[in-house]
Amino acid sequence: MESGRYEFYDISTKALEEIEDQLQEMNGYEFAQTLNNLWVAVQELDKDPCSAVTQSALVTRANEFITRAQSVYDGLVSYQKNLDSTVQTYVDDINAIGDRIRVLNENIVEIESGKQEHANDLRDERNLLLDRLGGYGKIDYQEDIFGNVTVLFEGSSFITSDHVNHIGVDVKLGSCVGYATPYWEYAAKTEVDHNGNKIVTSIDGAYVYDLTQTISTAINTDVGKLKSVLLARGDHNATYHDIREDEDYYNSSISKSVIMNVEAEFDQMIHNITTTINDIMKKAGSNPAILDPTKGDAADFTLFVEANPGDKLIYDIGEDKTAGTISTGYTIANTQLNPMFLKEPTLFTFRTIDGSEDNATTTKLKEAFTAEKYTLNPNVTAKTSFVSYYNSLVSQVANSGDVYNSIKSAQEQTVSAVEAAREQIVGVSSDEELGFMIMFQNAYNASSRYINVVSEMLEHLVTTLGT
Numbered sequence: 499m500e501s502g503r504y505e506f507y508d509i510s511t512k513a514l515e516e517i518e519d520q521l522q523e524m525n526g527y528e529f530a531q532t533l534n535n536l537w538v539a540v541q542e543l544d545k546d547p548c549s550a551v552t553q554s555a556l557v558t559r560a561n562e563f564i565t566r567a568q569s570v571y572d573g574l575v576s577y578q579k580n581l582d583s584t585v586q587t588y589v590d591d592i593n594a595i596g597d598r599i600r601v602l603n604e605n606i607v608e609i610e611s612g613k614q615e616h617a618n619d620l621r622d623e624r625n626l627l628l629d630r631l632g633g634y635g636k637i638d639y640q641e642d643i644f645g646n647v648t649v650l651f652e653g654s655s656f657i658t659s660d661h662v663n664h665i666g667v668d669v670k671l672g673s674c675v676g677y678a679t680p681y682w683e684y685a686a687k688t689e690v691d692h693n694g695n696k697i698v699t700s701i702d703g704a705y706v707y708d709l710t711q712t713i714s715t716a717i718n719t720d721v722g723k724l725k726s727v728l729l730a731r732g733d734h735n736a737t738y739h740d741i742r743e744d745e746d747y748y749n750s751s752i753s754k755s756v757i758m759n760v761e762a763e764f765d766q767m768i769h770n771i772t773t774t775i776n777d778i779m780k781k782a783g784s785n786p787a788i789l790d791p792t793k794g795d796a797a798d799f800t801l802f803v804e805a806n807p808g809d810k811l812i813y814d815i816g817e818d819k820t821a822g823t824i825s826t827g828y829t830i831a832n833t834q835l836n837p838m839f840l841k842e843p844t845l846f847t848f849r850t851i852d853g854s855e856d857n858a859t860t861t862k863l864k865e866a867f868t869a870e871k872y873t874l875n876p877n878v879t880a881k882t883s884f885v886s887y888y889n890s891l892v893s894q895v896a897n898s899g900d901v902y903n904s905i906k907s908a909q910e911q912t913v914s915a916v917e918a919a920r921e922q923i924v925g926v927s928s929d930e931e932l933g934f935m936i937m938f939q940n941a942y943n944a945s946s947r948y949i950n951v952v953s954e955m956l957e958h959l960v961t962t963l964g965t
Contacts, residue, residue, distance in 0.1 A: 500912050502721040505633045507906040509726035513581070513756050514899035520573040521760070521892050532566045533888055535559045536771075537867050544860040547848035554843040560775075560801055561835045567768045571830045574761050578677070581731040581757075585678035588634060588724045589665050592651070595631050596662040599624055599647065603659070606645045617645075635706075635722030652706055652722075654682060671701050673733045674813040674821065680706040680724065709733075710750040732758035734813045737829040738766035744816040745876045753875065760895060763874050767887050769828050774866045774884075776800035776828075784848045784856035798838075799846060805834045 522528060539559040543552045602624045609617040624647060631637055631649070638650040642659065649657040656663055664683050672679025685704035688696050709729055711719050732755035740752045740762040752758050779785060780796045787796040809826035826832045838845055848856045870881040874890060882890045 502632045505723035506720050506726040507902050509723045511902045511906050513730040516577050517760050518895050529570050536563045540863050544864045547855045547860045550844045557839045557843040567830050575735050578731050578757050581727050582677045586667050589667050592634050593664045595627050596657050599627050600662050603646045610645050634724045668701050675734050729754050730756050736762040738769040747816045765830050768830050771884050772802040772828050778862045782859040783850045802833050803836045805832050
């Protein structure tokens, strides 16, 4: 179990390191710099609202901001997919280990059934396989009087005295984006199609893991690299909705996943910035639609727009908010710069109906960036602004990485200590074996000299008496 706990935190640490790299650097260009560029553009606009230069700079920086935000988010999604690709490999190895242990069980029972021989080599191989299996998840095993080892994997029967319950991998029923979900094949509901093929129709009640459990060493829910991969990866690409819609859902399903948690917090930052800027521009006295109602609605002249206004979330958030019932809104993946501003960056003149500069609007934009009224998630009380939010997000990832790395290091020492203690009991000491070899060599030499003396004496007697 200790090796499984080490593997759990090793995967978690590596995931956080990768996330930190994604957040800090994007092809050598930090996203923090992109955010700062937008902030500088807002400040420059406030100094000279009616300048074509400052207006164009705002549009350019806003477009750069949303483009790079999408790049960072795509990087997180790509890492999710990389983790997902390891699930099938892990499951295949687990099943192969189970099959091999069952074969070893049969061979050991056959060899030792006569009570005359011990299958030590086979037992050593089986022990090594059990160690490997323990790295994938929480296992409990025991040996019966015949020499069979039966194994529970994550509390369910995996290896019995006569068969192995294989783990399957589903990519259709467990995740809305097709991520691999391990399930017990014997517990899944199946049907036979018209071609005679068995089709899995439901894996409810067949999940290998309950990923909503509290992760704690005290109750041994932090064991195994397969579980760690599933937790780190999550089951979908998270958005700000995962934080805002249902706090209980966030705590049970999102907060434990290092990638989904960061995706949701990062998406929330982008959502807050884009919607706040839009709200200010929509209500601005210099909005072209307010100056001339024939030009359309005020909402038509916001800096950001939804790429697909009719989009809905494709996953459930709690029991009451099911897939297809919540509008996607301004998520990173569904937000783009208003095409009208790309064609004409000075479309929003920031000049009121009386011809004066709209300083009230630019001041609101500037104040919006420094207003400390945002939190990373429901469990954080510290307020941040647009300017400090991103740094807080990166710091949170770094701090979590340090904590996991400390646990991993401590667990590594524990594993080494347990391994050393086991070797003292079942292992071979080279010093001890060398001592035995020297002792046996000396005994052999002494016996050899004794035999030589007796042989010479007998030869002398025979020779003397014979003459």
